[in-house]
Amino acid sequence: MIKKIVFLGGPSTGKTTLCETLAKRLNTITVAEYGRAYWLEHQVERRLNPEQLLFIAQTQNRWEDDAAESANHYLLCDTNAFxxxxxxxxxxxxxxxxxxxxxxxxxxxxxxxxxxGDDIPYDDTWERSGDANRHEFQAFIRDYLAKQKIGHIVVKGSLEQRVASVLHILGKNELSLAYEEPDSSTYFLT
Incomplete structure (x- = not known):
C-alpha cells in the first residue's frame, strides 16, 4: 500500500527541495506542483481565475492518483487542493x-x-510575491491546521535536519498523527 505524504508551507519554504531529496533517499517519486507550471503559462497580472484554480486542484489530484501506481511505498506530494x-x-x-x-x-x-518551516532564507524569484507574503501564507496554513485539528509535523532547520525529521517519523510504523494544542510548536505521532 502506498502512503501519500503532502508537503505544505508558504512560498520558498523548501517544499520542492525536500520532496525531491526524500524521493532519492526513499527510492520513490514525487508529484510536482501542477499549479506552478500552469500559473507560469496562464497567469494574467499574476492571477488565475476561479475556474483555472479548480482545474489545477482537479489535475493535481489526478496526477497523484496516476503517480501512486508507480511509487515505491511512499508518494511525496509537493502540494494539494488546500x-x-x-x-x-x-x-x-x-x-x-x-x-x-x-x-x-x-x-x-x-x-x-x-x-x-519558514525559518530558511527567502529565495526571491520573479514569480514569488515577497517574504512578507510568505509569512502571511505560513501563518494562514498553521492557523488552519490548528483550527481544523489536522495532525501534522513541522520541519525546520537545514535540509538535512528536515530530511532527518521526516525519515525519523517514517521510521515509525504508525502514521496516525495526533493534534497538539495550537501554542505547541511540535506535533507528534501517537
Whole structure:
C-alpha cells in the first residue's frame, strides 16, 4: 500500500527541495506542483481565475492518483487542493464551491502532512510575491491546521535536519498523527 505524504508551507519554504531529496533517499517519486507550471503559462497580472484554480486542484489530484501506481511505498506530494484553495482566497476572497469541497476533503488522501518551516532564507524569484507574503501564507496554513485539528509535523532547520525529521517519523510504523494544542510548536505521532 502506498502512503501519500503532502508537503505544505508558504512560498520558498523548501517544499520542492525536500520532496525531491526524500524521493532519492526513499527510492520513490514525487508529484510536482501542477499549479506552478500552469500559473507560469496562464497567469494574467499574476492571477488565475476561479475556474483555472479548480482545474489545477482537479489535475493535481489526478496526477497523484496516476503517480501512486508507480511509487515505491511512499508518494511525496509537493502540494494539494488546500494550497490551491488558499490561493483562490488570496486572489479573489473566495473559492468556487467545488474547490472548497476538494480542499476540505483532501486531508483523507494523505497519511502524513508535513509543514515546512519558514525559518530558511527567502529565495526571491520573479514569480514569488515577497517574504512578507510568505509569512502571511505560513501563518494562514498553521492557523488552519490548528483550527481544523489536522495532525501534522513541522520541519525546520537545514535540509538535512528536515530530511532527518521526516525519515525519523517514517521510521515509525504508525502514521496516525495526533493534534497538539495550537501554542505547541511540535506535533507528534501517537
Amino acid at each position: 494550497t490551491t484553495w488558499h490561493f483562490a482566497l488570496h486572489y479573489h476572497g473566495h473559492a468556487l464551491p467545488e474547490l472548497s469541497k476538494l480542499a476540505g476533503d483532501c486531508w483523507s488522501r494523505y497519511e502524513l502532512v508535513v509543514l515546512c
